[in-house]
Amino acid sequence: MMLRVLYLWILGALAPASVFAAALPTPEHGPALRIQGSNTIGAALGPALVEGLMREQGLIKVHREIPGTTNELRIAGETAQGRRVVVDIAAHGSSTGFTALQAGTADLAASSRPIKDGEVSNLRSLGDLKSPVAEQVIAIDGLAIILHPHNPLTQLNTDQLARIFSGEAKSWEDVGGVGGTIHLYARDDQSGTYDTFKELVLSGRGKALSATAKRFESSEQLSDAVSQDPQAIGFIGLPYVREAKAVAIADGPSQAMLPLNSLIATEDYPLSRRLFFYLPPNGKNPWADALVAYAQSSQGQAIVAANGFIAQTVQAMAVTPNALMPEGYQALSRHAQRLTVNFRFEEGSATLDNKARQDLSRVLDYIKQRDKTNRQVTLVGFGDAKTDPARADLLSKLRAMAVRRELVKRGVVFREIRGFGAEMPVAANSADEGRIKNRRVEVWVY
Template sequence: MPRALPARSRQPRSRVATWLWLGFACCLLPAWAFAALPLPADERSVLRIQGSNTIGAKLAPALAKGLLEQQGLSAIEVRPGPVPNEQSISGRAGDGRLVTVEVAAHGSSTGFVALHDGSADLAASSRPIKDSEVSALAALGNLKSHAAEQIIAIDGLAIILHPSNPIVALRTDQLARVFAGEIDDWAQLGGGRGRINLYARDDNSGTYDTFKELVLAANGKALAASARRFESSEQLSDLVSQDPQGIGFIGLPYIRQAKALAIAAGDSHAMPPSETLIATEDYPLSRRLFLYNQPDLQNPWAKALVRFAHSPRGQAIVAQNGFIAQTVQAVRVPPSQAMPSAYQALARDAKRLSVNFRFAEGSATLDNKAQRDLERLLDYLKNQGKLQHQVVLVGFGDAKADPARAELLSKLRAMAVRRDLAKQGVIFRDIIGLGDELPVAANDGDEGRIKNRRVEVWVY
């Protein structure tokens, strides 16, 4: 079975080391990433972001603040808007002009509505755009394209309980029955007697959409009418942490005072929502956080925010706000007898990188995240001096009737990644296909099969 990767070290840097790192990171960006942006001629906002509460509550304002700082603005303030879950981020230019970014965080679906009616420049979403939304927004261009879909962070849905609850792990099929109301007493799960109280995000929430897709719909269930619904992530988490009978689901930064469970899906072992398991998207309830824009984006401030979010400084802000940055890290994985022999050898002698390559649905083409991860991986290999004979690619797939076919397909996936990296001068130590070994998700649904069809990267 796959093993949890150890959390990366959080040893503090010295102030000098931090400034050196930031200076080096800035040098990796093209010069135009820091070009001065046009100032507004009036008091209208330069950028409007609408959508996900998960992103909009803290991360989007923090990224907007970082962009204003990068542009040299002063007296930067983050203020509440006229209604709950709205904020304005403003700063003063050198000539005294006010520059304002507006963030409205009422749920992922509202972001796509705002793109459609022109009231937003960027849609923040904590789930992928739906086919119906792609069709509704077709006049703006293909919002599934690499130019329109921006993966800015990785998050994990945490299943949270009161800290005194003795239960430590559940399977996704058990979760589905709990939130459908079929399992309604903690004793049915091995806990103490008591009615289970359900806490869930509202219908506009991308967090709810993700939970519905990965847990409820995947197991043929629907949310019980008895569940209490919330627009605010913080409010939901705080109420669960105060209710000994409560259970809820929440984005990773909002665990707060609650207790998070380890989760298993299909044949995978139970995994905690740890930083490294979410970074590789192995954790069963991991998810991507998105900004969506028109492919032919005209607003220079929107373009700049997208670039800033992908930059090393932007990804540092992602991490500071409790999400998982897409920075490549090398981690040691303890070998286990449950691992295939080739994988055991890697675990003994090499380190696994915190990036997995996955593919577009029904395609051998790398998905939008993987295309950007190629650039991140190449930067890492160049900086670490590991371009020649230091890299091993390990392909995995979903179960097939013929194990030999599953192994072949998994190796072909690894070869697809090899092809793109070899063009940039990477010479590989080995390419391995392990078929349907070490699943991280159930294979009886499209979402699980997509997660299992992956390529890991190991370095010596």
């Protein structure tokens, strides 16, 4: 296991194209790699990453082939010696990726939602799919709530969304809008986009999707249908807004937020989500290892951005102070800039989650490259509401200290560690998902 982690790190962080080319064998028969799962990833991002890796390999004549089945694609290229190399991608929904891993018909699962406990259990023979080497966050996406471009409504909250998509709110007038009967558009049951929407909006409120919703396997077709129906509402991954109109979303006491790149990068936007590759730890396909490493590299993250998703590249952004912020936070925003990453934690613990472990290296690179290792970084912790505000303040600072420990090991001397308790929530505390999002640590640089 440790050797494989080292292999992935070397490929992703250090290897030039020639090392990628030397590392991967050309199979005698069949595809070099089989990817199944999310349509959100498989429609465009997955193929673009495969093409990028193939070109890193030195393959020529890289192109796409349509085998004849909807939402399936083959990426093909040739070696300098004329040997054909192919990668097969089937994009029928996140759940199908895990089913294919279990059946042995895929080497890598693409998913637009976290793996479920039952899937982890079913795939135990392939290793721990929740381990850091297996669960790879390759991009951040935001679920956009889309309307017809002429719908005058500009914002909704997650409670209203639950009422709308469960069929309880039947007309636009029921949620403060105009336009008569609401027409619902949704992804199909195999979709990770649907799973995410169900988890973030419906299930926690004890609701289910209305049977009247029109269902789509294709993200593009759903978006185009909404943009042609003045009474429509749908949910979609960020790159697929197309001609429709996205509205601002609030969750609990959070401010209403549009699906802006900066708010999705930090996962503050209420309907932000992570996109994953799941790499079986006991797998033996070097192309799968290399694709994961390539997706995490600067080249791979550039492809993520070019395909309309949010890359995990760390950047500094100015934050405009406002009266809803604590005074100490306002003062910080006047003198420093916030990095476009939030550290989050495993459920019910102060242990950094898998994405946070990946982000440690990205943040450290940013700090070192800009010579900010000596008292030019402040960590700011937040938590979910507690019955005792003093306890919430303490826990928020302890989470910041957990990040501090990891970065101090790597030579960073901090200016300050702050804890703001349960202030400035980005999600409702009424469900586990919201509490996890509120337990976060921000990084600020001077």
